[in-house]
Amino acid sequence: WNKIRKDCESVDTSSIQRSFVNHVYSTLARTPYNLDEFGAYQAAAHSVRDQLIHKWISTQQHFTRSNPKRVYYLSLEFLMGRTMQNCVINMDMEEAYSKALREMGLAFETLYDQETDAALGNGGLGRLAACYMDSLATLDYPALGYGLRYTYGIFEQRIRNGEDQVEYPDYWLRFTNPWEVARVDVAYPVGFYGSVHNDSAGRAGQPGQPAARWEPAEFVQAVAYDVPIPGYDTDTVLNIRLWSSKPQRQFDLSSFNDGEYEKSVAEKQRAENITSVLYPNDNTPAGKELRLKQQYFFVCATLQDILRRFSKLNLPWSELPNKVGIQLNDTHPSLGIVELQRVLVDEHGLEWDIAWALVQRVYAYTNHTVLPEALECWPVSLMERLLPRHMRIIFDINLYFLRSVEQRFPGDYERLRRMSIIEEGHQQMVRMAYLAVVGSHTVNGVARIHSDLVRSKLFRDFAEFYGDDKFVNITNGITPRRWLHVANPQLSALITKRLGSNRWLKDLTELSRLKAFADDEDFQQEWRQVKRTRKESLAEYIQKHVDTAGEGPVNSEALFDVQVKRIHEYKRQLMNILGVVHRYLRIKEASAEERRDIVPRVFIFGGKAAPGYHTAKLIIKLINRVKNVINADPDAELRKLIRVVYIPNYSVTLAERIIPASDISEHISTAGTEASGTSNMKFVLNGGLLIGTRDGANVEIAEHIGGWDLAFEFGAKAEEVDDLRNKVRYLRPEIHPAFRRVVEAIKSGQFGDSSPFVNMLDRLVSDGDYYLITVDFPSYPEAQERVDAAYKDQKKWTRMSIENCAGMGFFSADRSVQDYAKKIWGINPCPPPPSK
Ligand code: 26W
Secondary structure (H helix, E strand, O other), X not given: OHHHHHHHOOOOHHHHHHHHHHHHXXXXXOOHHHOOHXXXXXXXXXXXXXXXXXXHHXXXXXXXXXXXXXXXXXXXXXXXXXXXXXXXXXXXXXXXXXHHHHHOOOOHHHHHHHOOOEEEOOOHHHHHHHXXXXXXXXXXXXXXXXXXXXXXXXXXXXXXXXXXXXXEOOOOXXXXXXXXXXXXXXXXXXXXXXXXXXXXXXXXXXXXXXXXXEEOOEEEEEEEEEEEEEOOOOOXXXXXXXXXXXXXXXXXXXXXXXXXXXXXXXXXXXXXXXXXXXXXXXXXXOOOHHHHHHHHHHHHHXXXXXXXXXXXXXXXXXXXXXXXXXXXXXXXXXXXXXXXXXXXHHHOOOOHHHHHHHHHHHEEEEOOOOOHHHXXXXXXXXXXXXXXXXXXXXXXXXXXXXXXXXXXXXXXXXXXXHHOOEEOOOOOEEEHHHHHHHOOXXXXXXXXXXXXXXXXXXXXXXXXXXXXXXXXXXXXOEOHHHHXXXXXXXXXXHHHHHHOOOHHHOOHHHHHHHHHHOOOHHHHHHHHHHHHHHHHHHHHHHHHHOOOOOOOOOOOOOEEEEEEOOOOHHHOHHHHHHHHHHHHHHHHHOOXXXXXXXXXXXXXXXXXXXXXXXXXXXXXXXXXXXXXXXXXXXXXXXXXHEEEEEXXXXXXXXXXXXXXXXXXXEEOOOOOOOOOOXXXXXXXXXXXXXXXXXXXXXXXXXXXXXXXXXXXXXXXXXXXXXXXXXXXXXXXXXXXXHXXXXXXXXXXXXOEXXXXXXXXXXXXXXXXXXXXHHHHOOHHHHHHHHHHHHHHOHHHXXXXXXXXXXXXXXXXXXXXXHHHHHHHHOOOOOOOOOOO
């Protein structure tokens, strides 16, 4: 067996060719005569998959033998993007595949474009999970990701009539998925609804004797699909296990015999519904029963899997926290806390207190937002119906917790009300964030300023109660493999050439050695050449794939100004487009002489709005209206100076194209609202500069690159925001004339019928400017002027660009996961033994 297996693993040219041809014939049932590009991609993908699976099996065997503490990363989102190129690069097989296929007359690199994104996530949080899996694998950590295998990923966005977002289903599994392994042998039952029965003593839910029996009324099955994740420059291949819901039986025999065929099919449908669609909400809970079902389905199956692995070790329960660490990616999987308590108490007969101490030592919780409307709360009534036993356990957890608070702060009922996991009101609600805090040993924010706000504002009472040690910061990071090496091979090659090795791909702090060349004339030229190439390639994409209404190609000599991210009021795309209008009006009135001094700009927007988020959709409409008018301005000279592009359907794959092409990118959230941001890191890593507020990771990026002299900062500080909001609301300070003029221009109909926008704009200039656009506006165009001035001096600009990139070492996801491993999980790398 071993000898034959070694043979299968070989990646010399002829083995690759044999494997490729074999997949063309026996996997695809095709021949060279009817093999199109997509078929060639599929055969290549299957061949790469074979390689992946060998290493993956070895890794899993090695983990089982070494038996270290493992960490389980629970996330309802994994925004993976494409896989094939990332795989061959991480496994160092790109050249081998390229050569093998080239000899057969095929260009391997052109096949990458055939792959559809795996887009099982909304934005930052889902992409972060994907980056962390790459880093965990690269550093050989014994980790496992868990998620859901949605049949439909994040919707496809199209722009209708040149202005409105419309959503189309993303049926990404249409042509089967070579990057997963169906595990029909790994399946667990998951129950819903039903009733709770007291234990024999009849004291269910009572302190000291809380065991009870839950009899669910409905069962579905969770079936595992495994997605292998190769590390870079290591043989470690980790796993993301995604659950798919299936009916418990193919059909209900009794109803089938009763002739109720339709009913039995309906039951199957209902089961499959659970993992059918990713909720497209970013930062606002859907509040739907199906979403709660997804969450419970997820944690129920995951815990059965984790506990089955633990039970094979034959250890006492007290060992659980020494073998299992569970990281909750936001509150979405926080029912896992309740489920573990239920299993320990009801199914394994542990004492409540003993079980609860174990639960708290197992879980840790990452918070990704402080926006109040984004915090998940579930109605008690819904929870009671869907998960009656869990609801009782939550009440008990809350009871014991509040008793302990009362002990510390006797008689402070106001405090108890504030800290209660159950929010009282006309409808009782479960505050999932509080549940997550109480059930975890550590809570972390995702950038320093964010973690400070988490500790001092969002969970202030909890920090006071538990002490500050429970609340830590782990600044987000990104994988330099995908976000520099794969996305920008030109820059990667230049950096490797200059540093003399590609060690920086595993130790990103190596980039700091680039500082020495920031003023080097030759290096500067090559650096600029890379950026130019990438801008031309994006211009080409826009020309080919974006509806530009015959406006002609964008000028790749112009400054590319990019804002790509989910559309949200707090991210202030509205302020950006109002700034664009301001600039447009200024150029319109400028003399020919003044115009000679203006730096030409292309404003590039991209991002999806949650389908039910009215204001976000309105912002998309406004951006496109402004775009349509500016790009069609009769003044051809003006059109050379300003251009607006909306790139539809922003995705991981598009990000890989757009980010390397940016000169400046916008991270302009109201201070204190963006937890971290991660695209800011990606842009800077690719030599783009930032314009931004003192928010999220912007603050730390500025520090690491050498201060705000190397980035363009503006706007109110987080500490000032509360006062400013009150001021705007109650005192109505004078609105800046430039801002008034912009609003008037839109209201006058200069960008078409203004009626859809009137409300949104009037709110800004009356008392509804919650995100302080009118407050930050004057300083925003000012910061843009500093950008223009800096860009005019190309040497200075290039130096800044190099210094920015050189400072990015800290923002590698490798550093982030090492922080988690040390500060939260207490796990060590488990590298594969050297192969014999
Ligand atoms: C249940 C509704 C819902 C859905 C998603 C609430 C909240 C979310 C996420 C927390 C939204 C999200 O992706 N947050 C982003 O997380 C990134 C990774 O930490 C940060 O970089 C972003 O600043 C943060 O907005």
